[in-house]
Amino acid sequence: MSFATDSRHIDCPYCGERIELVIDLSVEHQEYIEDCFVCCRPINLITTVADGEVSVIARHENE
Numbered sequence: 001m002s003f004a005t006d007s008r009h010i011d012c013p014y015c016g017e018r019i020e021l022v023i024d025l026s027v028e029h030q031e032y033i034e035d036c037f038v039c040c041r042p043i044n045l046i047t048t049v050a051d052g053e054v055s056v057i058a059r060h061e062n063e
Contacts, residue, residue, distance in 0.1 A: 010058045015039040021056065025049050033061070 004025040009018050017038040024030070030047045046057040 006054055008054060008056050010043075010056055012036040012039060012041070013043060013058055013060050013063075014041040021045070023047050023049070023054055023056070025054070 006023045006025055008021050008023055010021060011018055014036060015038055017036065019037050021034070027047075028049050030045075032045055033042045034045055035042055042061045044059045044061055044063065046059075048055040
């Protein structure tokens with residue numbers, strides 16, 4: 001079984017470093033927490049896939 005994925009770059013809302021995320025395109029809407037690879041702080045991520053377009057919102061843990 002293979003999954004369709006795409007990658008997106010975001011700026012960490014804490015340290016500002018640019019990090020790469022791998023997005024699962026088979027799920028239209030996801031909310032999850034992933035730690036920054038640089039500062040290790042938890043980033044609240046919201047991803048949306050609609051009509052082939054990927055949207056990513058990255059927020060502080062408490063936003």
